[in-house]
Each structure stands twice: as structure tokens, then as C-alpha cells.
Amino acid sequence: MLDGLDKELERRGHCFVRYADDCNIYVHSRRAGERVMASVERFLTCRLKLKVNTAKSAVACPEARKFLGFSFTREAEPRRRIAPQALARFTSRVRALTRRTAGVNLHQAIDRLSIYLTGWRGYFGFCQTPEQLRNLEGWVRRRLRCLAWAQWRTGRRRYTVLRQYGIGPSLAATTTVAAHRHGPWRLSRHPVLQAALSNAFFAASGLPTLAQAAA
Numbered sequence: 001m002l003d004g005l006d007k008e009l010e011r012r013g014h015c016f017v018r019y020a021d022d023c024n025i026y027v028h029s030r031r032a033g034e035r036v037m038a039s040v041e042r043f044l045t046c047r048l049k050l051k052v053n054t055a056k057s058a059v060a061c062p063e064a065r066k067f068l069g070f071s072f073t074r075e076a077e078p079r080r081r082i083a084p085q086a087l088a089r090f091t092s093r094v095r096a097l098t099r100r101t102a103g104v105n106l107h108q109a110i111d112r113l114s115i116y117l118t119g120w121r122g123y124f125g126f127c128q129t130p131e132q133l134r135n136l137e138g139w140v141r142r143r144l145r146c147l148a149w150a151q152w153r154t155g156r157r158r159y160t161v162l163r164q165y166g167i168g169p170s171l172a173a174t175t176t177v178a179a180h181r182h183g184p185w186r187l188s189r190h191p192v193l194q195a196a197l198s199n200a201f202f203a204a205s206g207l208p209t210l211a212q213a214a215a
Contacts, residue, residue, distance in 0.1 A: 001048070002018065002021065002023075005018070005023070005040070005043070005044065005048065006018060008047075015027075019068055022067065024067050025040065026062065034059050037057065037059055062078065066086070067083075069082065069083055069085075069086040070083055070086075070126075070127065079127075080126070080127050080128045080129070081128070081132060082124050082129070086124065087136075093116060094116075094139075094143060097112050097113050098143040098147050100147055100150045105151065106147060110205050110207050113140065113207060117207070117210065133211040136210055137211060141197075141202055142189065143188075144202065144207075145187075145193050145194070146185050146187075146188035147184075148197060149179070149187050150184040155176045158175070158176045159173060162176070162192065162193075165196035166195075167192055167195065172192070175192040175193065178190065
């Protein structure tokens with residue numbers, strides 16, 4: 001239905017990208033954007049007899065808009081980044097999969113996450129901002145450490161598990177005592193817990209990485 005729009009934009013010499021009914025047109029200034037937007041709305045309404053969703057349409061800088069889950073960084077040479085809305089959906093989904101009340105243990109949570117993260121990486125690994133992916137990786141591991149610490153529950157259980165993961169008796173005891181002053185989220189950044197549930201541990205458990213897929 002929108003082939004006519006593509007041909008019209010090509011005829012005008014505009015830079016644009018379209019997927020189904022989602023279309024971005026790139027011009028050099030806000031004034032040019034407002035002019036082009038008005039003329040494209042007229043074209044869609046009068047020539048193609050289509051209704052424009054004005055609530056979702058806007059003239060804005062590329063970094064302020066999103067397209068299929070992506071936007072751009074504000075740099076001399078813009079890079080493709082994951083849009084804030086897509087990041088919010090990601091964190092919401094990971095929180096749901098790692099809830100302490102979800103009724104799954106650490107390894108079950110990793111298995112569930114692995115399915116989601118593999119698919120998510122297959123799409124968003126196309127970004128050009130590996131720092132975004134590394135930050136998300138660290139946050140996911142912290143969620144898992146928090147889950148594990150909360151599920152170990154008692155001081156005796158926590159001490160026993162830390163010893164099983166290779167932590168010395170003195171450090172295991174000190175960390176267990178610290179739990180009385182700090183909650184699981186605070187403890188999830190503790191060096192001892194990071195050593196027990198290390199990045200290598202999560203990799204061996206099947207947790208996918210994200211950053212290696214960045215372009």
C-alpha cells in the first residue's frame with residue numbers, strides 16, 4: 001500500500017527508511033523536517049487516501065526517535081544504539097524471569113534467561129554500542145546473584161554454599177554476617193559473592209553473553 005510513498009520520497013531525493021507503516025525521513029534541519037512532514041501528510045491523505053497517526057508522528061533529532069527498537073547516538077559520527085524504550089522492555093522482562101517469588105532456583109532461572117537472551121541478542125546484537133550490551137550483561141548477572149543470595153536464606157546455608165563455591169571460611173563467615181546489615185541487592189555486588197558466582201560460572205552454566213554480538 002505504501003509503494004507510492006517510497007517512489008514519491010525517492011523522486012524528491014529524500015533519505016528515508018520504511019518497514020511496513022513505520023517510516024523515518026532524514027533531512028538537514030527542523031525547518032526542513034516540518035515542511036517535509038506537512039507535505040508527506042498531504043500526500044498520504046490526499047493521494048493515497050490514508051489516515052496519518054499524528055500522535056506517533058513528530059519532527060525531532062534522530063537520537064530522540066526510535067525505529068524498530070533502535071535509535072542513534074548524538075556524536076559527530078552517529079552510532080546505532082538500542083532505543084530507551086527497548087531497554088525498558090528488556091529490563092522488565094529480565095526482572096520477571098529473575099523474581100525471587102518466581103518459584104525457580106538459580107539454574108532454572110539461567111535456563112529461562114538463556115532462551116530469552118539468545119533471541120534478544122539475535123536482534124539487538126546488531127547495535128554499534130557494545131558498552132550498552134556490557135552494562136546489560138553486568139546487570140543480568142547481578143540480578144542472578146541477588147536471586148541466589150535471597151534463596152539461600154539462612155546464614156548457615158549461605159556460609160555452606162559459599163564454601164562449596166570455593167570461598168575460604170573467614171571470607172564466607174564475614175560475608176554471611178554482612179547480610180544482617182545489607183539486603184540481597186546490596187550484597188549482590190559484594191566481591192565475595194562475585195567470586196563465588198563469577199562470570200566464568202555463569203558462562204559455564206549456559207548464560208549467553210551479549211557484547212560479543214555487537215558490530
